[in-house]
Amino acid sequence: MRVVLAEDLALLRDGLIRLLQAHGMQVVEAVDNGPALLRALTTHRPDVAVVDVRLPPTFTDEGLRAALAAREQIPGLPILVLSQYVEQLYARELLSQGSGGIGYLLKDRVSDVAQFIEAIRRVATGGTAMDPEVISQLLVRHRDSSPVTSLTPRESEVLGYMAEGLSNAAIAAAMFVTEKAVGKHIGSIFGKLNLHPQDDTNRRVLAVLAFLDAGPHRP
Amino acid sequence: MTVPIDAAAAVGPPTAATAPPMVSSPPAPTPGLPTQFLWCWVLVLLIAPTALAVALLLAGAGSAIVWIGLPLWLIAVGYLRLLTRAYRSVAGRILGERFTADYLPMPSGNLFVRLRTAMVDPARWRDVAYAFFAVTLGASLSISALATFIIFPIGYWLSPLLLRLWAAATRAIIGPTGEAALHRRIGTLEEARTETLDHSAAELRRIERDLHDGAQAHLVALGMNLGMAEELMPRDPQAARALIADARESSRAALAELRSLVRGIHPPVLADRGLAGAVQALALAQPHPVEVDVQLPDRPPAPLESAMYFAIAEALTNSAKHACARGGWVWVRHEQATLTAMVGDDGVGGAQMVPGGGLAGVQRRMAAFDGTVTVSSPAGGPTIVTIGAPCASGGAGR
Structure with missing residues (x-):
């Protein structure tokens, strides 16, 4: 399974790469900002993208915006959004395209590795992974x-x-x-x-x- | 439900409430002719007592060389103060304003100390100047006003005109000065600053306590569990496994604590999307449906934006908690250099601003921005909370 990863904190990015590779996934590109993410998503067309909401350059919801923009171009592109906090507003925006292949999880969930990997696989096959908090x-x-x-x-x-x-x-x-x-x-x-x-x-x-x-x- | 914007529009922007408290006084209706006639009499009758004051002053000046002049002056200024109060009161009623005088506080010392204070008080000197005006031009004006009253029909318009002229002159001499207004403004600002400082100090203490009892404690537990697991690993892998699961739970709890703390300091969605998006997110989190109408040309300065967000959040929480609301609405505009938010609901009403309550806290925090909070909540509803603050322009360079 080919994965694009977007996470600006090196510590977490390396950890996630290791975690994904340990479960037989191939990280085709790991980026650390919004514009690079949009480019990586449209060029690689991965099986799934794991994206942090907050990314440079604005350090606001750059990741979410890039993900939504990529799905405008490639409908149904599976994207799992990770965040330190969940907002219903963002969940609604992600779901508004109505084609599935969307995940929105708290970063905390990564610590339950088995469930996290299962959520990635579910999103990659067009399923949904909504955080229990949402x-x-x-x-x-x-x-x-x-x-x-x-x-x-x-x-x-x-x-x-x-x-x-x-x-x-x-x-x-x-x-x-x-x-x-x-x-x-x-x-x-x-x-x-x-x-x-x-x-x-x-x-x-x-x-x-x-x-x-x-x-x-x-x- | 229908969009209740009409209700908001009917209430209108709270212009009077948002004006900074300079010379605040509710405008009175223009008095009727009989009342004005009465005042003409009062003014004419005041001429003789004022003449007495002038005589005292002159006598005091004449005998200042001999010591007797000094107590005479002191009596004169005290007496003048009473007289000018009466004049201010009449002039204020004619102009529909309320004048306040700003004398220096009179110390309780000996004759010289009190006299010196009176000598350096500009308000007292204006009283003296007014006494001379009152027995000359002021007297002619009030006598003319009384006299023309009897000449029908000129008296109908000339007499009130003369009265207003007299009142305007009075205001010019002993009315409120810009300096006095500034003093009051400084007082208001000092009060607001103290409250803001107290509030931020209390907030910092709360954050420190929350971190100490919450996230820090969880991280300590996490480290402990991992340490024990490390020790147990060779001997009892099963027990080590359970400890690691505990450690993971601690990390989850620490993150949850930090998340709620961050939300209380500065909600991430406010940073991401500004007031419009953040209010939308707030509305989504309410148990009752909330219509949102936010139109802002640009983002207000960050501190005001944040204060406004928490004010709206508090009002919405009140709607959900106390008003048993079935529906609500939020309306935010930035017009005429004022940022205004209205939060309404169709609940039971009867909301009040009680000291120490949530809305009083909102008012205290908005005071730092010269802001105001007004609550309209008749029993049976609807409730409308209006929060306004002067806001010249958007926050640049964020």
């Missing part, structure tokens, strides 16, 4: 007067994992239940939220995220 922020808006309140605790848990982008198998593993049980929960959730059932995992994730993002008072 999901919990989204769920705040469904505290009251939303169909989400009618879910059982178990179903809420499944909804959270589903919104993060996990597959049925991964949800089953995380909750120590069978895939069949997960399937049943998902069917019930879609019924209660009045969403169309989707066979395709990626489309299902995006539908759930769009539902949560819209808030409880949808027109």
